[in-house]
Amino acid sequence: MKTTALAVLIGLSASTLFAQSADRGNPVLKRCQLSLLPENLIEISANKAGILERLNVREGSLAKEGAVIAKLDDVEPQMQLRVAKQKEDAAAFRATDKVEQEYAEAARDAAQADLDDLRSANSGPIERVVPITELRAKELELVRSQLQIKKAIKDRQLAITEWRVAKVETEAAEMEITRRVVKAPYSGQVVELYRKQGEWVDPGEPILQYARYDVLRCDGYVSLEQYDPREVDGCEVSIEVEVSQGRIEKAKGRIVYVEQLARDPGDFNYRVVAEIPNYEDRGRWALFPGLEATMTIHLGTANQNMSSRIEGSRP
Template identity: 30%
Template structure:
């Protein structure tokens, strides 16, 4: 690089200063070049040659109630969506229980709103107290005009009216509690109907149907198996020396070993890095989640994975 300076004539000190500036300038350019080389060298691609493609989204669908299958709505190879009805267990008894609970709740709700007993007890208290007060006044105005037994009977009737009010209020509160219990019984009856409907817990393809119409099933027994390949796991191993804290979350590219078009790659992200190191080969297991919406990549394929580490 040419660096031209207009140096004053016959001034040695200025010439020396300018020479120092030239040397400092070249040194700065050299430092920038070294730093740029270091930045380029920091970018590394980790190649993982032996990668196995595995399923992520797979589920065994069990029966949740005991009974016989009266309907099966799906078959192997059929595409289902989350919430679709797969099969129906006989729910005749559950339906009858639900109807009974509905009637019982209707009665309980009317009882919980019926305060006739309280209103009747309140009126009886008013009458009993007024009757007792009249007898007391009559006895005070004319002694011995009212017998002691009659006064005692009137007093007991007034006290009994108070007890009847308390009992009526307690009965109404119990009726409200019974209404809540009946509502729970209705919810349980509805639940017993729902658990006899076997629904798809996820979207995907039915790959196994293990029971058919007329067969008896029990809770927890596997009836269907559903898988989805829209996202897959690319699992492989890297040397422990290549594992860093930043490895998880790095982008990856996956290419099948037997793929005719090597340009067709699948993108993904490292989501798991094992904490264990194999003592024999010093490798660490990792896996990436791969986007496979086109469905070309399938579980069991062997592939090559490139991890871009910035």
């Protein structure tokens, strides 16, 4: 698995990480670290084995959610799709064809009319004009035509079932093609390419590393002696980041995690993590993972519904 230098461990003393006003105002944490959320740095893999027919990105490329990043060779599944569609068309024709049923119904009506005429002839002044054997033959013909109707209806029902199966086969063939298309799971940027166009890839083999920058995390340390973790948890924060050439970027977020661990014996402090929504500036993200920030925690603004309060949640 590939790793990235964006994840930075912090081990600085509390004296350099926070400053406090004389009247115990809001905590101001120095040298906080901006980084990607762990779930926002992923490796995108191929779902199927095949030749990487097309690679639409390079390192540093920006991609919108749903954009086609890469495509594997799909000649074989395309042929399977053509066969499946032909089967579906044939099944649809059989399922909608009512000729057999209509012919059986016409034969029944004719047999019924003939039988009625013969019975009428025998009910006249002259008895048994039509022999009983002929009547039985006409009755049998009527029964046969009625059974043919039932058979035609059942054949159509079976044809409808076959049509449904053919539709599923078509969908399966289309899915095989779709699984050979690699799309961006969300708007982000290509960090590193692992494979080149024209190379063979196996299922689950990473093609590239992909990052999402719309939300960053900001790690800092708070003095345990001066601020109770319970008054910090869930509070709003504001940060200032010096990006380049003295340009200062500002953003707001919220504390989502307070570590249940005291660090630096003798000058105890605890780690807090805030999530900071990033924003675009002239086509680029304003905040960069890896930069240091000054974070101010605004006490009394805690949101009781923060995800950090959900059992089992971690940054």
